[in-house]
Amino acid sequence: MSTTHTTTPSSLGPLTLVATDGTLSGLYPPGHRRMPGLAALGAREDAAFGPVVEQLQEYFAGQRTEFSLPLRLDGTPFQQRVWRDLTAVPYGQTRSYAQVAAPYGTGHEVLRAIGAAIAANPVLIIVPCHRVVAADGSLKGYAAGLERKRQLLEHEGALITPARMF
Numbered sequence: 001m002s003t004t005h006t007t008t009p010s011s012l013g014p015l016t017l018v019a020t021d022g023t024l025s026g027l028y029p030p031g032h033r034r035m036p037g038l039a040a041l042g043a044r045e046d047a048a049f050g051p052v053v054e055q056l057q058e059y060f061a062g063q064r065t066e067f068s069l070p071l072r073l074d075g076t077p078f079q080q081r082v083w084r085d086l087t088a089v090p091y092g093q094t095r096s097y098a099q100v101a102a103p104y105g106t107g108h109e110v111l112r113a114i115g116a117a118i119a120a121n122p123v124l125i126i127v128p129c130h131r132v133v134a135a136d137g138s139l140k141g142y143a144a145g146l147e148r149k150r151q152l153l154e155h156e157g158a159l160i161t162p163a164r165m166f
Helices: 046-060 077-086 097-104 108-119 146-155
Strands: 003-008 015-020 023-028
Touching (some): 003 046, 077 108
Antiparallel strands (some): 003 015
16 A cells, blocks of 8 residues: 655645545645644655646635545545535535434434544545534534634635625
8 A cells, every 4th residue: 555645735724635545545734633644644746646736726716616536535334424425515505413414313322423424534625524514503623623614614605704794
């Protein structure tokens, strides 16, 4: 198994991109709480990430609302199913944790499991866990911090802050 990485600028700050055997397996904004240590990122290889960088640039320029990239999402079958479900949340929209959890059942334990799976998402932005909010619309939980979650939702027009209302 070969792991490589690069960084690319964004409006969130430099994004660290990781590929395993040539397929995107990690996307980490600055301050990401679960970003692996530098030794786990492998060698730096900028050229291998061309399509990923291009699509991210288009997204941040407001020219892309969906990603079409192969992903290697290492996780449990449950996590992979939740991450797949997150990719169905449309650009510019949000879902509550309860709405995401609904297909899996009800109850506090289900919500906790959904929250844990979302928190373990290794490919932020592309698997849009930033689109999941609390039932009252408030921002809860984001591995790269709530300020970056707010920035992404504002970028997509899914969050209107008082400053943007005037």
